[in-house]
Amino acid sequence: MNLVENVLEGDRLALARLLSQVENDTEEGRAALEALFPYTGNAHLIGVTGAPGTGKSSLVNQLARHFRKEKGCRVAVVAVDPSSPFTGGAILGDRVRMRDLAGDPGVFIRSMASRGSLGGLATATAAVTQVFDAAGYEMIFIETVGAGQAEVDVARLAHTTLVVDAPGLGDDIQAIKAGILEIADILVVNKADRPGAEYTERALKGMLELAHPTRRAFLHHGRPMGTSGQEEEPRDAPLWVPPVLRTIATQGEGITELAEAILHHAEHLRASGDWATRERARLQSELDALLQEMLIARFREDVPQARYEEVLSRVFQRALSPWEAVRLLLDGRAS
Amino acid sequence: MTERKIRVLVAKPGLDGHDRGAKVVARALRDAGMEVIYTGLRQTPEMIAEAALQEDVDVVGLSILSGAHMALVPRVIELLKANGMEHVKVFVGGIIPDEDVPRLKELGVAGIYGPGTSTEDIVRDVRAAVQGVASS
Numbered sequence: 001m002n003l004v005e006n007v008l009e010g011d012r013l014a015l016a017r018l019l020s021q022v023e024n025d026t027e028e029g030r031a032a033l034e035a036l037f038p039y040t041g042n043a044h045l046i047g048v049t050g051a052p053g054t055g056k057s058s059l060v061n062q063l064a065r066h067f068r069k070e071k072g073c074r075v076a077v078v079a080v081d082p083s084s085p086f087t088g089g090a091i092l093g094d095r096v097r098m099r100d101l102a103g104d105p106g107v108f109i110r111s112m113a114s115r116g117s118l119g120g121l122a123t124a125t126a127a128v129t130q131v132f133d134a135a136g137y138e139m140i141f142i143e144t145v146g147a148g149q150a151e152v153d154v155a156r157l158a159h160t161t162l163v164v165d166a167p168g169l170g171d172d173i174q175a176i177k178a179g180i181l182e183i184a185d186i187l188v189v190n191k192a193d194r195p196g197a198e199y200t201e202r203a204l205k206g207m208l209e210l211a212h213p214t215r216r217a218f219l220h221h222g223r224p225m226g227t228s229g230q231e232e233e234p235r236d237a238p239l240w241v242p243p244v245l246r247t248i249a250t251q252g253e254g255i256t257e258l259a260e261a262i263l264h265h266a267e268h269l270r271a272s273g274d275w276a277t278r279e280r281a282r283l284q285s286e287l288d289a290l291l292q293e294m295l296i297a298r299f300r301e302d303v304p305q306a307r308y309e310e311v312l313s314r315v316f317q318r319a320l321s322p323w324e325a326v327r328l329l330l331d332g333r334a335s
Numbered sequence: 336m337t338e339r340k341i342r343v344l345v346a347k348p349g350l351d352g353h354d355r356g357a358k359v360v361a362r363a364l365r366d367a368g369m370e371v372i373y374t375g376l377r378q379t380p381e382m383i384a385e386a387a388l389q390e391d392v393d394v395v396g397l398s399i400l401s402g403a404h405m406a407l408v409p410r411v412i413e414l415l416k417a418n419g420m421e422h423v424k425v426f427v428g429g430i431i432p433d434e435d436v437p438r439l440k441e442l443g444v445a446g447i448y449g450p451g452t453s454t455e456d457i458v459r460d461v462r463a464a465v466q467g468v469a470s471s
Contacts, residue, residue, distance in 0.1 A: 013419045016391040024339055088340070089365035095386060096375035102382040109389055113340070113370045 003028070004035045007135050012108065015135050019110055022131055023124045033127055036134035041279070043076075043133040043140050044266050047158030049120060049180065052146025054166040055190040057097035058249035059258075060141045064107055065100055066259045067139055074106045076137035078128055080121055082145045083113040090114075094143060108137065120144035120151030126286070129157065147180055155183035156285065159278060160265045162258075164188045165204065167196035181207060184242050186261050192246035192254065204244045240268050303329055341369040341465050343394040346383045347376050348411065351401035356428055356450075360396060363454035364461065380407060384414035387423060393465045399429040405438070412442055424464040428452070 003021070006014035021029030046063075048056050057079065064075045079094035090113035101107045112122045121144060132140050144154050155161045163184035181187070181204070189201045243261050247254035269275035311329055314320045324334040345361045347354055354376055361371045372390045374383070387395050395415070399407060408427055415423050424445040431439070431447050439447060446460045 013388060016388055020342075020391045083370075084365065087366050087368045089368045090370045091361055091365050091373055092370060092390075093373045093375075095372060099375070099378075099382065102379075102385060109386075111370075111372050111390055115340075 004032050007032075007036070007131070008039065010136065012105075015108065015131070016110075018131055019128055022127045023112065023122070025124060029127075033130060036131060039134035040130050041133065042136075043129070043138055044160070044262075045129055045133075045140050045142060045158040046262060047142045047144065047154035047161040048164060049144040049147045049151065049154050049161065049183075050164030050188075051166075051169055054146075054164040054169070055247075055249045056143050056146075056164050057094040059162070059164060059188065059190060059247065059255075060094075060143050061098040061100055062247075062249050062252055062255045063259060063262070064098070064139075064141060066255050068101075068104060068106055070259070072106075073138040074136060075108075076129075076132040076135075076140045077101075077107070077109040077143065078112060078125060078132070078140065079109065079143040080112045080114055080125060080145050083115050085116070088115070108132070114145055117153075118151070119153030120147045121153045121157065126157050126282075152180060152183045156282060159269055159275065160185045160262055162186050162188055162262075164190050165200055166191040167194045167200045169200070185240065185265050186258070187242050187244045188258060189244065189246045190249050193248050193251075197246060201244055201246060208242060208244070238268070238272060240265065240272075240274075299329075341394065341461065342372065342390060342392040343369050343396055343461065344372045344374065344383070344387050344390060344392045345396045345398070346374045346378045346386070347398045348378050348380055348383055348407045349399055349401045349403045350377060351399070352376055353400050354398070356400070357396075357398035360398070360428060360454065360457060363458060364396075367458040367462075369461070380410040380414055383411050384418055384420075387415060388418045388420060392423060394424045394426065394461055396426045396428065396461075399427065399431075402430070404429070404431055405435055408439055408444060409442055412444075424461070426457070426461065426464075428457075 003014050003018045007018050018029070018032055022033060048060055050056055060077055064077060067073055067075055077098065079092070081090055081092045081094060083090040092111035092113060094111060095109060098109055101109060110128065112125060112128065114122045117123045121142070125142065129140050129142060142154055142158055144151060161183050163180055165187065166189070187204050189197055189204065191197070245254060245258050245261060247258055269278070308329065311320065311325045315322055315325045320328065320334060328334045343364050345357050347357050361373050364371045372386065372392065374386055383395065395411065397408060397411060404427060408425070412425055415421065425443065426446045426448070427439060427444050428448040431449060436447055445464045448457060
């Protein structure tokens with residue numbers, strides 16, 4: 001069975017199997033990703049992150065249902081839950097909140113364990129979204145593990161990032177710290193029927209008012225990514241100010257407004273050129289990671305293990321510094 | 336290549352609301368290093384088969400305390416087959432009268448566990464069943 005062809009033809013069993021191959025980083029999975037790459041780049045990737053218990057899964061459930069009903073586009077959900085650091089096992093429970101999506105052939109939900117990755121996603125999450133993208137899913141929701149303050153990987157992957165907050169989780173100092181709130185394109189106050197919802201909303205809005213909206217570019221080795229560094233910033237392009245929206249996911253309240261904000265953000269990204277900037281940045285980090293991996297693999301092929309061990313021993317004896325050792329291994333001389 | 340994890344779907348088909356057993360088993364499988372997709376209460380056989388397909392699981396564990404196992408289990412197995420997932424091992428836990436056991440095994444159920452079963456036995460059987468598939 002040719003998995004790639006079957007996936008492109010819409011075979012769901014083939015898709016499920018290929019996702020496993022990609023998640024397990026097998027030879028077959030890698031080859032398939034390579035074959036599928038020309039078909040990617042069409043999906044709108046929407047990241048959903050926030051502290052545990054804020055209602056991320058329930059929101060994704062409602063949003064997916066909304067987009068199915070209103071737009072009829074095919075929706076994929078990648079839901080990440082943490083792996084145990086001790087046993088490597090995991091309980092993946094996000095489907096419990098997504099039962100409304102059962103029975104709809106236009107929806108595909110895949111749970112992933114984080115498998116030791118610390119940024120709120122699994123290492124293979126980006127690759128899994130690429131498979132969904134190639135398979136023709138137009139909207140892909142990426143739900144992170146319950147995130148604290150620094151799990152910001154999702155914003156590098158997604159076009160639109162939702163940060164979900166709920167009443168009672170922290171004061172306005174939490175709101176101005178760097179990290180998770182900073183990555184939000186849309187801020188959601190879920191469980192808005194709970195006491196304190198207004199206070200949470202005010203704290204978030206206050207945080208936004210303190211900041212000046214800026215064009216967002218991730219730093220990569222201290223340099224902004226996604227631009228060649230030469231081109232001038234377009235000065236007249238409008239800046240996006242993240243809206244703060246209230247929802248009650250379990251009752252479906254505020255979902256229409258949230259869905260509109262997501263579509264509005266996609267329009268903004270396209271109009272301002274940020275869509276391309278983000279795509280370019282994402283591809284750059286992917287390319288860099290691959291390059292690093294291949295260079296190390298090639299180096300290992302060229303330098304015999306015994307030689308490597310010998311140099312390592314000399315470093316261990318303090319006869320060589322690690323820098324001298326690297327020069328020795330790469331250039332054949334230490335100085 | 337990363338190590339291949341055993342993926343298990345734990346589901347409660349039918350209408351009884353007692354999910355403690357299912358949660359204990361899910362937790363034990365997690366502690367044994369498996370990835371457990373937990374789907375919660377009141378699942379239809381259709382929902383279970385669909386989730387098993389999307390998650391590409393090796394094992395489906397059904398917890399049934401309502402007495403409806405002779406209707407629910409055959410239906411789940413039938414739908415798994417219809418989805419092309421005949422390789423998936425099905426385990427059943429809950430209140431299953433002895434006289435129903437032979438019929439369920441005939442249908443292809445890989446293991447049946449009543450109250451008082453040690454979770455170690457379940458973990459061992461699940462591992463053995465999955466490795467049987469991998470080596471064949």
